Amino acid sequence: MNKNFxxxxxxxxxxxxxxxxxxxxxxxxxxxxxxxxxxVPSAFNSQTTRTVILLGESHxxxxxxxxxxxxxxxxxxxxxxxxxxxxxFKAGHGTVLFFEDxxxxxxxxxxxELYKDNFPVWALQTSGMMQFSVWTAFATEGIGASLQHYTExxxxxxxxxxxxxxxxxxxxxxxFGKIVKAAGEKTFNPIEDMVKVLR
Ligand SMILES: Cc1cc2nc3c(=O)[nH]c(=O)nc-3n(C[C@H](O)[C@H](O)[C@H](O)COP(=O)(O)O)c2cc1C
Numbered sequence: 482m483n484k485n486f487x488x489x490x491x492x493x494x495x496x497x498x499x500x501x502x503x504x505x506x507x508x509x510x511x512x513x514x515x516x517x518x519x520x521v522p523s524a525f526n527s528q529t530t531r532t533v534i535l536l537g538e539s540h541x542x543x544x545x546x547x548x549x550x551x552x553x554x555x556x557x558x559x560x561x562x563x564x565x566x567x568x569x570f571k572a573g574h575g576t577v578l579f580f581e582d583x584x585x586x587x588x589x590x591x592x593x594e595l596y597k598d599n600f601p602v603w604a605l606q607t608s609g610m611m612q613f614s615v616w617t618a619f620a621t622e623g624i625g626a627s628l629q630h631y632t633e634x635x636x637x638x639x640x641x642x643x644x645x646x647x648x649x650x651x652x653x654x655x656x657f658g659k660i661v662k663a664a665g666e667k668t669f670n671p672i673e674d675m676v677k678v679l680r
Contacts, residue, residue: 497662500574502659624660
């Protein structure tokens with residue numbers, strides 16, 4: 482990462498127009514995800530996050546599965562925009578799948594009864610941190626990505642296709658690739674409504 486922290490945060494946007502090329506090698510992509518998963522914090526250092534990096538045909542397969550799942554639930558007359566959207570993700574270089582290992586969550590719930598209700602929430606919070614970190618680290622390397630949630634629709638088939646343990650709860654899908662079109666303008670709410678300073 483060769484940018485300062487705030488430049489990197491500002492650079493991360495939802496990029497929907499992506500292509501198969503990647504500005505960095507697959508090894509570097511894997512390294513980014515490994516570094517994030519290793520160093521981003523988790524409650525009680527439980528390290529509940531699991532990721533799967535889909536490249537090449539595996540990436541294509543994910544979006545084929547999603548397309549077919551959507552075809553079953555979206556009315557045919559509305560399907561062309563859905564098809565276009567899914568094809569735009571498939572047009573990317575790869576996808577990172579984010580999971581949380583609920584076997585670990587359940588074991589923590591048994592171990593620490595007092596925090597029983599918190600562990601599933603904390604797992605989701607950790608996942609959010611992971612997703613943001615991968616997304617931002619990708620941005621610093623010129624990789625465009627977006628965050629998708631076809632989760633319930635594709636969960637069963639994805640697990641079967643990619644041999645993913647049942648106790649891994651799928652959280653999101655992050656398709657990425659070379660940026661074909663930059664993100665548009667973004668609007669911001671008044672910062673005073675969102676950040677209060679009390680002295
Ligand atoms: C928790 C969360 C869930 C999101 N889910 C989706 C999603 O399902 N599909 C999508 O296209 N974008 C999704 N987004 C992206 C947001 O719409 C986007 O980050 C926001 O509009 C700000 O735009 P930016 O990412 O370009 O800064 C999600 C973002 C967050 C943080």
